[in-house]
Amino acid sequence: MAAAAYDWRAIVADPRFQDLHRKKTVFLWGLMVFSVVFYFLLPVGAAYFQDLFRIKVFGPVNVGLLFALGEFVVAWAIAFIYARRANVEFDANAAEIVAEFEKRYGSRS
Amino acid sequence: MISRRVVIAAGAAAALGVAGPALAQGAVADKWRWLTFLVFGAIIGVTMFVTYLAAKRVKSAADFYTAGGGVSGLQNGWAIAGDYLSAASFLGIAGLISIWGYDGFMYSVGWLVAYITVLLVIAEPCRNIGKYTLSDILAYRNNPRATRIVGAISVITVSTFYLTAQMVGGGVLVKTLIGIDYEISVVAVGVLMLAYVLFGGMVATTWVQIIKAVLLVTASIVLVIMVWMQYGFFGDFLSNVVADPKVQARVAQILGDTARNMTPAELGQRFLEPGLLFRAPIDQISLGMALVFGTAGLPHILMRFFTVPTAKAARVSVLWAMAIIGGFYVLTLFLGMGSAMKVGADQIRAVDPGGNMAAPLLAQALGGGADSLLGNFMLAFVAAVAFATIVAVVAGLVLAAASAMAHDLWVGVIRSEHVSPQEQVKAARIATVIVGAMAIAIGIAAKGQNVAHLVALAFAVAASANFPCVLLTLYWKRCNTGGIVAGMIVGTFTAIGLVLVSPNMTYPKAVKAAAQKVVEGAPARVAKLQSDLAAATDPAAKAKLEGALAGADKDLAAAKVNLDRFKNDETSLVGLEKPLFELRNPGLISIPLGFLAVILGSLLYRDKRAEDMWDELYARQNTGLLVAKAAAH
Numbered sequence: 001m002a003a004a005a006y007d008w009r010a011i012v013a014d015p016r017f018q019d020l021h022r023k024k025t026v027f028l029w030g031l032m033v034f035s036v037v038f039y040f041l042l043p044v045g046a047a048y049f050q051d052l053f054r055i056k057v058f059g060p061v062n063v064g065l066l067f068a069l070g071e072f073v074v075a076w077a078i079a080f081i082y083a084r085r086a087n088v089e090f091d092a093n094a095a096e097i098v099a100e101f102e103k104r105y106g107s108r109s
Numbered sequence: 110m111i112s113r114r115v116v117i118a119a120g121a122a123a124a125l126g127v128a129g130p131a132l133a134q135g136a137v138a139d140k141w142r143w144l145t146f147l148v149f150g151a152i153i154g155v156t157m158f159v160t161y162l163a164a165k166r167v168k169s170a171a172d173f174y175t176a177g178g179g180v181s182g183l184q185n186g187w188a189i190a191g192d193y194l195s196a197a198s199f200l201g202i203a204g205l206i207s208i209w210g211y212d213g214f215m216y217s218v219g220w221l222v223a224y225i226t227v228l229l230v231i232a233e234p235c236r237n238i239g240k241y242t243l244s245d246i247l248a249y250r251n252n253p254r255a256t257r258i259v260g261a262i263s264v265i266t267v268s269t270f271y272l273t274a275q276m277v278g279g280g281v282l283v284k285t286l287i288g289i290d291y292e293i294s295v296v297a298v299g300v301l302m303l304a305y306v307l308f309g310g311m312v313a314t315t316w317v318q319i320i321k322a323v324l325l326v327t328a329s330i331v332l333v334i335m336v337w338m339q340y341g342f343f344g345d346f347l348s349n350v351v352a353d354p355k356v357q358a359r360v361a362q363i364l365g366d367t368a369r370n371m372t373p374a375e376l377g378q379r380f381l382e383p384g385l386l387f388r389a390p391i392d393q394i395s396l397g398m399a400l401v402f403g404t405a406g407l408p409h410i411l412m413r414f415f416t417v418p419t420a421k422a423a424r425v426s427v428l429w430a431m432a433i434i435g436g437f438y439v440l441t442l443f444l445g446m447g448s449a450m451k452v453g454a455d456q457i458r459a460v461d462p463g464g465n466m467a468a469p470l471l472a473q474a475l476g477g478g479a480d481s482l483l484g485n486f487m488l489a490f491v492a493a494v495a496f497a498t499i500v501a502v503v504a505g506l507v508l509a510a511a512s513a514m515a516h517d518l519w520v521g522v523i524r525s526e527h528v529s530p531q532e533q534v535k536a537a538r539i540a541t542v543i544v545g546a547m548a549i550a551i552g553i554a555a556k557g558q559n560v561a562h563l564v565a566l567a568f569a570v571a572a573s574a575n576f577p578c579v580l581l582t583l584y585w586k587r588c589n590t591g592g593i594v595a596g597m598i599v600g601t602f603t604a605i606g607l608v609l610v611s612p613n614m615t616y617p618k619a620v621k622a623a624a625q626k627v628v629e630g631a632p633a634r635v636a637k638l639q640s641d642l643a644a645a646t647d648p649a650a651k652a653k654l655e656g657a658l659a660g661a662d663k664d665l666a667a668a669k670v671n672l673d674r675f676k677n678d679e680t681s682l683v684g685l686e687k688p689l690f691e692l693r694n695p696g697l698i699s700i701p702l703g704f705l706a707v708i709l710g711s712l713l714y715r716d717k718r719a720e721d722m723w724d725e726l727y728a729r730q731n732t733g734l735l736v737a738k739a740a741a742h
Contacts, residue, residue: 040394
């Protein structure tokens with residue numbers, strides 16, 4: 001098995017990998033915590049802030065409806081923000097690391 | 110080699126099963142039933158043709174489990190949507206909205222937000238690390254034998270719960286829609302699904318899911334456009350909802366006495382406000398946790414990420430899935446509220462008390478009603494899509510359970526990976542038949558049981574056992590075999606155990622006490638209604654009182670049935686007179702316990718391999734190094 005030739009410790013210790021790891025950790029877990037907190041505002045609001053949810057904004061449309069629709073928009077926005085950064089930045093960083101180490105150790109096991 | 114004849118024979122057998130002699134009255138009238146069979150026959154024909162094409166491509170275990178990793182991101186996105194939009198979310202949420210308004214819509218949000226978790230922390234690492242199953246990810250750095258055993262047990266548990274809900278729900282649904290006997294529809298779903306999975310493996314399953322998702326989305330868009338043409342777009346539509354007498358009557362019915370001083374406009378507006386369905390907020394939060402973390406632990410969803418070639422394709426597939434699933438739920442708001450106006454909650458509940466018939470009945474009404482060709486064509490179409498939905502979801506679940514059985518338990522544990530490629534495919538097919546036969550048997554055995562909470566239980570187990578294990582083995586250096594074994598066992602058993610002592614179970618003593626009260630109160634209630642009826646002069650009031658009288662009779666009959674059914678029982682399945690635990694969904698307690706078990710188990714156990722393999726796993730999950738290896742070996 002050629003994969004045994006891979007020095008994984010060296011890859012993880014590589015500054016480019018460390019940089020990717022740091023960027024991804026902060027960005028991903030930040031988005032993750034935000035999305036979970038934002039999601040739970042909906043059931044919590046619907047349960048404990050019903051007076052707020054009932055306030056009409058225009059016509060019969062109230063805060064609760066807009067908030068629930070907003071959950072969809074925010075979920076899509078998070079997905080979009082993540083995908084853009086991953087497509088542009090993370091993928092390029094990872095590709096650099098892959099190219100470097102597959103050249104050094106071989107790409108097939 | 111699978112011959113073309115076998116595939117055709119299986120398709121014909123399934124079609125015969127559907128068109129069998131045992132027909133009763135369903136939502137589709139007798140004289141229009143041929144239309145449903147025609148539409149459904151067309152769907153079976155197309156999917157069987159796809160299966161025939163797929164069967165030629167399935168040669169290796171990788172083809173069977175993951176379509177050889179050759180599915181594109183776009184295709185996989187549609188297939189995920191097809192896998193995820195089960196009858197529960199497709200018919201169920203439209204029904205909840207039509208009966209309960211805002212709360213039903215709020216419920217749908219969690220089903221989409223769940224994919225944020227999948228997108229951010231699960232999909233890409235799983236693609237980079239996994240091969241065929243969830244346990245492959247766990248076995249990467251932990252003791253393969255131990256983690257494959259606990260992983261397979263959890264995967265089979267989750268899939269069986271989900272499967273049972275689909276089979277029983279599907280049987281009831283088909284009976285309600287078309288009037289085919291319950292047992293026949295369970296067998297028909299089972300045989301069709303087996304034909305797809307057995308011959309076409311993941312290739313056919315993927316295409317069945319894609320076809321079903323496209324049909325589902327098309328049908329929904331057509332219905333929503335027709336709803337908009339009649340009731341207007343967003344603001345006008347909602348104004349119509351508020352002003353609708355059927356909606357106002359439904360809110361008055363839910364609120365009872367508290368509605369007495371409300372104006373009709375206030376009643377209608379109340380339909381757009383929270384709190385009609387969910388009275389215990391903590392249950393909502395607990396269910397939300399199970400959804401948001403459980404989806405990322407559902408084995409049949411995780412398995413879909415092994416079908417794409419790269420982490421980027423996995424990302425693209427979640428993005429498409431989120432667009433389709435989210436768009437679908439937004440449309441559901443209009444489907445649900447549209448049927449609340451066009452059909453009315455009373456009529457929807459008369460056909461099915463859970464509201465599952467809201468979308469099919471809306472289709473019929475929009476097309477021109479029960480006597481029109483278009484109305485019946487649209488009902489037939491929606492009914493056929495519903496059937497295809499069940500078959501597609503069941504196929505994905507059976508494949509997930511069969512892969513755990515064949516790949517993890519037989520190849521991984523019993524034969525310690527010493528299995529030839531031909532034998533692997535054979536094992537996969539045998540496991541598929543076993544799981545499929547089991548699904549049919551469970552479906553028939555569980556006839557008449559209340560299985561609605563089983564989907565929620567499947568999510569709870571996935572969130573409490575699978576999710577913490579997968580997440581921590583991917584991201585936490587100290588995680589090891591001890592943690593995975595502890596987490597899987599604690600997560601699975603606390604989730605199931607808490608449900609067994611929760612209000613979801615049937616408590617005969619409480620049921621009988623309530624029934625007794627109804628029976629005792631019935632004479633007085635009927636006498637009062639009859640005297641009111643005699644005194645009433647206004648025809649509308651008279652009609653209302655007559656309806657109430659019929660309702661009283663129905664309640665009395667139902668109470669007598671309950672008294673009789675439980676006459677020898679005093680306690681629930683686990684011997685309790687009343688629930689020990691008030692939460693309907695265990696997520697709030699069992700998810701933190703699952704995480705805690707993984708953490709404590711890891712800290713208390715020494716595992717050299719898990720530590721040594723961390724750098725390799727972490728480098729690979731982040732970069733996709735050597736992904737070709739996972740797809741090829």
